[in-house]
Amino acid sequence: MRIAVIGAGFGGIAVAHLLRQAGFGDLVIFDKADGPGGVWRDNTYPGCACDIPAPLYSYSFALNPDWSQRFPPQPEILAYLRRCVRDFDLETTLRPRTEVTAADWTGEAWRVTLGDGTTETFDVLIPAMGQLSRPVVPVLAGAEDFAGPAMHTARWDPGVDVAGRRVGVIGTGASAIQLVPAIAGTAAHVSVFQRSAPWTLPKPNRRYGPWRRALNRRFPALMRAARAGTWLLTVITGKAVTGSRPARLAVWALSTAQRLVQARGMRRAVTPDYAMGCKRVLFTADWFRTLRRGDVELVTADIERVTAAGIRTADGVLHACDILVYGTGFAATEFLTPTRITGRDGRALHDEWRAGAFAHLGIAVPGFPNMFLMYGPNTNTGNTSVVYFHEAQARYIVQAVRLLAARGPVEVRPEVAAAFDTEMQRRLGASVWAGCDSWYRTPGGRVVTNWPGMAAEYAARTAHLDEADYATVTPRRPPAPRQAPAGPRHQERTAGGPAA
Known part of the structure; x- marks a missing residue:
């Protein structure tokens, strides 16, 4: 079995490691950047850190005793992922600076086209590009006229110095809520342009001293206990988002109390006007205090x-800026773009997903044999660690690869995928997301990013692959090339190179 994994973030590393452990060693991890890390490689803006406690935001099979704090900064997470690649012996399988532009099912295998135009053949295709790889920059009138540097938080330019400069930050999402406190006081002035106020919760960060790290190394059970405790806390926030009235009331009260205490004089401006859960609930200890600074303005x-x-x-006011920063998130609903993927009978995945992406368990799509997604449709979580979901998906994919190794090419049955998708849209339609604006929805009104239930439910449903969900696909070899007629040899002229 030859396996192609596209993407070297948390998801790609997890599935590659578990496949190697299961004995499937002939695999390649492609990544268009110069090394592993995914979003933690790409996001280097000041203040960038995890908003899920580190004991849970790491692999269960690679707990890290050396976190410096409960919510570690970006350099530590990137270093952790690089260490995992080394410890899992994946360095020889990683091909950095290699973009996959297309993948086509030939009838018996996947033909993968790389950025330099070369092709390679694989038995299994595992796209692991994630939902947070394509930054969104809004179309604003006159944006091209701005005289200073402008950048998205996910494309931070380290050569731009904000010291003594007037910075305009567009957006108040997860990136902005970390960036603004980090640069306030260094920048001469920060203008924060808000479309809608975020729901927030206190961020109980704490540093882990040398003694704590030493104990973690000496007694790994302490790390497992911390992970279990963090898990219990995310269960409460998860129930708040998925509909439990007591949990929802408790989280609402905690969020409201934070605003009442920390946002004196500006509570109306920072009170959300939408239901909790429509956007990610953000953890912060210094957002409201930063907004009250004299050199920071909330617009x-x-x-x-x-x-x-x-x-x-x-309102006619010109807010002077020397630098513009877009903290405007990612195209989370546009899965796998811009890679072109063509399945059985010439079916283009882009066309199959025109009304909104779907996949059985967020992993398998009918008509695309031997292809399994990491972090696919309806597998996002707004309250717990996405790494937990990645591990569940990776374990399921290992079972799927074992199945096709025994039976030959397989694909999920259309009726199975359709039933799962119908369930997802029904449950999401009866949840908090039904009343949300466009944040999680496709133009057709489908919610394609979020999982509607608790994380434990997803882990349980992916723990055992039901072989009856998959049909065996008869390999179909491409037709043999037509024999050239006998006679003098001749050369055909073609545009752009040899004929396919």
């Missing part, structure tokens, strides 16, 4: 246009 008026000197809002 709630709509942006009218960008000028050479800054941003003019609908």
Whole structure:
């Protein structure tokens, strides 16, 4: 079995490691960047850190005794992933600076096309590009006129110095809520442009001293206990998002109390106008205190246009900026874009997903044999560690690869995938997301990112692969090339290279 994994983030590393452990060693991990890490390689903005406690935001099979704090910063997480690649002996399987532009099912295998135009053949295709790989930059009138540097938080330019500069930050999501406190006091002034206020919860961070790290190394059970405790806390927040009235009331009260205490004088501006769960609930210890600083301004008026000197809002005020930063998130609903994937009978995945992405358990799509997704549709979580979901998916994929190794090419049955998708949309339609605006929805109104239940339910449903869910696909070899007629040899001229 030759296996291609696309992406070297948390998901790609997890599935590659578990496949290697299961005896499937002939695999390649492609990544278009210069090393592993995924979002933790790409996001280097000041203040970037995890908002899930580290004991849970790590692999259960690779607990890290050396975290410096409960919510570790980006460099530590990136170093952890690089160490995992080394410890799992995946360095020889990793091909950095190699983009996969297309993958086509030939009838018996996957033909993968790389960025340099070369192709390779694999028995199994595992896209693990994630939902947070394509930054979204909103289309703003006059944006091209801005005279200073402009960048997305996921494309932070370390050569741009914010010291003594006026910085405009567009957005108040997970990135902005970390960036603004990190640069306030260094920048001359920070203008924060808010479309909608986020729901927040206190961030109980704490540092882990040398004694704690030494105890973790000496007694690994302490790390497992911390992981279990963190898990219990996420169960409470998960129940709040998925509909438990007591849990929802408790989390709402905690969030409201944080605003009452920390956002004096600006509570109306920072109170969300949508249901909790429509956007990710954010953890912070210093957001509201930062907004109350004299050198920080929260702007709630709509942006009218960008000028050479800054941003003019609908109330006629020009907010002078030397630097613009877009903290505007990612195209989470556009799975696998821009890679072109063509399955059985020439079916383009982009066309199959035109009304919104779907996959059985977020992993398998009918008509695409031997292809299994990591972090696919309806596997996002707004309250716990996505790494937990990655591990569940990776274990399921190991079972799927064992199945096709025994039976030959397999694909999920259409009726199985359709039943799962119908269940997802029904449950999501009866949940908090039914009343949300467009944050989680496709233009057709489908919710394709989030899992509607608790994380433990997802782990249970992926723990055992039901072989009856999959049909064996008869390998179909491509037709033999037509024999050239006898006679003098001749050369055909083709545009752009040899004929396919």
